[in-house]
Amino acid sequence: MTGSPTSVVAIFGGRSEIGLEIATRLAAGNVVVLASRPGGELPDVPDAEKVLHVDFDADDVGSHAAVVKAIEADAGPIDIAVLTFGVLGNQRLAEADPAEVVRIVHTDFTAQASLLTVLANQMRERRTGTLVAFSSVAGQRVRRPNYVYGSAKAGLDGFASGLADALHGSGVDLVIARPGFVIGRMTEGMSPAPFSSTPGQVAEAVVRRITDGGPVELWIPWQLRAMFFVARFVPRAIWRRMPR
Secondary structure (H helix, E strand, O other): OOOOOOOEEEEEOOOOHHHHHHHHHHOEOOEEEEEEOOOOOOOOOOOEOEEEEEEOOOOOHHHHHHHHHHHHHHHOOOOEEEEOOOOOOOHHHHHHOHHHHHHHHHHHHHHHHHHHHHHHHHHHHHOOEEEEEEOOHHHOOOOHHHHHHHHHHHHHHHHHHHHHHHHOOOOEEEEEEEEOOEOOHHHOOOOOOOOOEOHHHHHHHHHHHHHHOOOOEEEEOOHHHHHHHHHOOOOHHHHOOOOO
């Protein structure tokens, strides 16, 4: 979907490392929309035909439809929408404070489901478009050290899987990206897990799937698919001691 004719690529979470890496790889000849919270540095995307910066607060779910409408009024119909916003949250705090649980689940599940629905409805009406939802291997079998984040991702994964089935035959392609541990700002100070990736490696895999097609689920890297197939059979007494 790069090249002619011009496509509109919208990154919701427009300052995220993965989002910017994806935008850079899809930029050539296209309009790139970076939707993010107001304030802070506005990143550039080299080679884009045009770059638009849009104020976007993912947690304000009531604004999602208006933000999408404003983007399309300015840039044209969105061809590719990538949702890269999210929080890891504070697991220790969440176990003591339900407000932290709600904060994590709201951003990582509720806000994602809301925006995916708005975008899917727009694209389904036009019978074309690509959506990318970022799940995580953390949601495939939730682990004790990050069960709040993991459960939010499990909910998102289930929602996106159902939405992908609902969109089947509509002309809209929904990709569920399931990366493992990503080495970047979000995980700074944490020890990398096996089969870790960089934002660039995740972006490369996502863009390849967008351009070449493939199954709904995209494991990054692919070896994690086998690992988590086996993980479902690990006894609970062992699984509860697994690290993040």
